[in-house]
Amino acid sequence: MVYGYDVNKSIYTALGNAGVKTVDSMEQCGDVDYVVLALPTGGGESTQVLSELGTNSVVIDTTTMSLAELEQVLSIVRNRGGFRYITARLEGGPRQAESGSLVMFIGGDEQLYRQSEEFLRQLGTPIYIGTHEQAALLKLISTSIIIANTMILAELSPIMKDVGLDTNTLVKALSMSGGADSAQLRTRLPWILSGNYPESFSIDLAKYVVDETIKHSMSKGRSLPIMNMIDKILEIARNEGKGKGGDFSEAAEILKK
Structure with missing residues (x-):
């Protein structure tokens, strides 16, 4: 038996449809x-x-x-x-x-x-x-790379439109080039080009990850100038209400300006 508990009860219908027995408290899981x-x-x-x-x-x-x-x-x-x-x-x-x-x-x-x-x-x-610490730090690094890669794609997206290709052809060509390929190119770039950002990874969480990565680096006496710049972009985007209910890649709208 799989039990599910969440403070957000609106998801209980979906959990029930997936065969999960929902409970009102963790104690009910036994x-x-x-x-x-x-x-x-x-x-x-x-x-x-x-x-x-x-x-x-x-x-x-x-x-x-x-x-x-x-x-x-x-x-x-x-x-x-x-x-x-x-x-x-x-x-x-x-x-x-x-x-x-x-x-x-x-x-x-x-x-x-x-x-x-x-x-x-x-x-x-x-x-x-x-160790626990190694796994946690590797996750911060990995997610920071995802965020940085997405911001590069966002910055270049107006130039990509100048090429005059449809999104599918553009993504296919860049992904086949090898060096330009990435998971973000294949998933988030179409969102950026269309201006449609589905719910995925909030800007609050993205900024949290970048902040923690910078903080760790500073504790070791190292600076991260590119990540600091990205952090400022995320902050501006968040202050303008971007990426709250969707995805942090909506910060692209700031760079498009």
Whole structure:
């Protein structure tokens, strides 16, 4: 039996249609083998949920959080004792989640990972990275690359229109060139060219990731001038109400100006 709990009850119909038994509280789930956390605003929510959970289940935490927030979460895991906790940072979007094709950066005890691998493979493709911190940092790096790649495409999108090709032909040609190809070119560039931004990865979350990446780099005495510029673009876009209910790539509208 798969149980589902969310503070947003509007999604319960969809969960029920997918065969998930919805509950009004986590306590109603009872003693389960695995608990998968996917929380919206970082480590603060993870620490709250962990404080309410029993310690028998394997906890797989997919929540995006900073390294400082991760340390707070791990502190609770260590202090309570008995928790079997796996960091799982997800690569992909809603469509990959629905199809079970997410890539997962896994951190934590390797033996626990091996014991949980069969379950994890029902969610996507797990890759064991090493420590919790290594998996979390790699996720920040990966998402920062996605954001930077998208901003380059956004900046160049007016020139791409100057070529005079339809979107499908343009994307096909660039993707076949090898060096220009990327997942963002094939997915987000059509959104940018059409000005239609479906709900995927909010600008608030994108800016959070960039901020945390910059913060980590500064803690090591290194600067990230390009990421700082992107951070400012995201801030301007957010202040103008872009990407709230859709995708951070709507920041392209700022660059188009």
